[in-house]
Amino acid sequence: MALDINQWLAKNTVDLRGRVVVITGATGGLGRHVVRDLIQANAKIIMLERNMQMMQDFTQQLLQEFPNAEIESIQIDLNQIQSVDAAVAQLITRRIDYLILNAGVYNVPLTTSQFGYNNVFQINFISQYYLAKQLIPALQRTKGKVVAVTSIAHDYGRLNENDIDYTHCKKASKVYGNSKRFLTLALSELFKERDDVRLALVHPGITLTPMTNAKNRILTSLVMKMLFPKPAVAALNIVRGVFAEINYDEWIGPKTARIWGLPTVSKLPAATAEERAKIFNLAESICKVIEKTNSF
C-alpha cells in the first residue's frame, strides 16, 4: 500500500511555529521536500545554498503554495571556508532551533581545497562539521538540535591514516562513503556528552535525485526510479530526525534493508572506539587549523 505522506506528517510532526530551521542543500532533491514538510509544520526556514537564483526561484514556488511561509536565503559555498564563515557571521546572533546538514556531493571531479583535502571531503564533512561547531552557541540558546544527513555508503569507509580523505583510492563511492563516515563519527563524538545541543544522525536510504541521477545513463536512472522509494518518501527520514530523540549510537533510516519502508531508529553500524576517537581528533585538529588561518 502506498504511503500517505500527509498522514505520516500529521502523525509524526508537531507544530514548529516560532522555531527556526537552518538547512544546507535546501534546493536539492531531498532538501526541497524537507523544506516543504517543515513549512507545513509552520517552521521558519533559512536556506543555505551556493546558488542564489535557485533559492529565489524555490522561494517563489513555496510562497505560491504557502503564502504565509517565512523563508530566508543565505549564500554559502561549502567548498570555500570564507563563505562558511560569512554565513556563520550572519547566523550566530540569530535564533536557531534546528541546523540540518543536508548538502552533499557524490561522484564529482576531485579538486583540492585550500586545506589540502579533496572537495568531497571538504563539502560533505569538513565544512559542515565546522559549521555545526561554529553555530553551537546559537543552538545552545534554544537547546537546539543538529540533524546530520549521512549515508549507508559510510560503510565503504574505514579510517586510513595514509589517505585520510581517500583521494588516492579514487573510487567515487568510497571517497563519498569515507566523507560520510567522518561526518557521522566526528559529530557523534562531538555531541556525545552534551545535553544543551542534541544530535540526530539520519540517512535516506537510496533515492533518485540530481546526486544519484547518472548522467547519460538513462536506463540506470529509470531502474533506480522504479526500484527505490521516491525522494518525498526518503526525505521523511530527515524530517523524522527533527522530531525524534535518539541515542549516541543510533541513527534514523528506512526500516527494510536500510532502503525501503518508514523511518526507523536503529543502531549505527559498528565502529571501534579507537576509530571514533581518531576521527574526532582529526576533525578537531582540522578545525583548529581553520580557526588559526582565520585569525591571521
Ligand SMILES: NC(=O)c1ccc[n+]([C@@H]2O[C@H](COP(=O)([O-])OP(=O)(O)OC[C@H]3O[C@@H](n4cnc5c(N)ncnc54)[C@H](OP(=O)(O)O)[C@@H]3O)[C@@H](O)[C@H]2O)c1
Ligand atoms: N539521493 C540519495 O540516494 C542519497 C543517499 C544517501 C545520502 N544522501 C544524502 O542526502 C543529502 C541530500 O542529497 P540529495 O540526494 O538531495 O542530492 P542533491 O539533489 O544533489 O542535493 C545536494 C545539495 O547539496 C548542495 N551542495 C553541493 N555542493 C555544495 C557546495 N559546495 N556548497 C553548498 N551547497 C552545496 C547542492 O547544491 P547545488 O544545487 O548548487 O549543487 C544541493 O542543493 C546529501 O547529504 C546526500 O549525501 C542521498
